[in-house]
Amino acid sequence: MKKTIIVFSGDLDKALAAFIIANGAAAMGDDVTMFFTFWALNILRKPQAPAHKKSFLQGMFGGMMPKGPAKLGISKMNFGGMGAKMMRRVMRQQNVNSLEELIQTAREQGVKMIACTMSMDVLGFKEDELVDGLEYAGVATYLGEADESNVSLFI
Template identity: 70%
Template sequence: MDSNKKTIIVFSGDLDKAMASLIIANGAAAMGNEVTMFFTFWGLNILRRPEKVRARKTFLEALFGWMMPRGAGKLGLSKMNFGGMGAYMMKIIMKQKNVSTIHELLESARDLGVRLIACTMSMDVMGLKEEELIDGLEYAGVATYLGAADEAGVNLFI
């Protein structure tokens, strides 16, 4: 076990939880830690491209894609979302307080060398294709995450 290695499972696609996971990852990476983020199930929505991408899909895959938020900018809050109004108010307050946006946090994480891994099994279940996700990702299964987690001093589930 290495206390300078951290892993984070990003299961939630809620704006506040996505922000928390990325703030922790950026903080750890800025301290010189090796950070692995494993995005699975609803957490994959954080990694979706905001623009519509044509991909060959079954009816159910297309339906899933239509129902899920397209990208980090469309995420709602876990509490007090109020049909998107809560997320809108949160973004205004974050801008007023000079808090980095979720897009800036993702870019910073990439710049700091955080491993961003999209769970391939969850992608299959949810009908997501690689071309629908942002650039700079790794694609792997749970064994890759568990290998990183076995070596890490801190493992978080958000």
């Protein structure tokens, strides 16, 4: 039975939770669809993306927000990025997969990832600024997928 996950947050800890659940569900034989909206689009950003002409505010957003999983902060005790670094170190010590590894595993397991086009427009992200292999859609696509699923999470 399908599981759908709305990933709204762009925090490292919450992104980890979303991808651990997605990978667990896929390993249990379920179809999984992840719908990335708003801050969560930062998880999908390429560290180096082609430049685009953007409005002043979109340029500011783009410049100030994290470019990809390696740059994400944690939702508590981030301390300007130090917290995230320490969290990553502790997780490595505890043999927890990194977010990058979990994303890769999710792809290998066929987890479907959809980027919200409305949020992309708001934040000024073009398709080539996000990683490859995504689908691009809106709320109706999410709701259509949610209708076919028995679990839907908002993270």
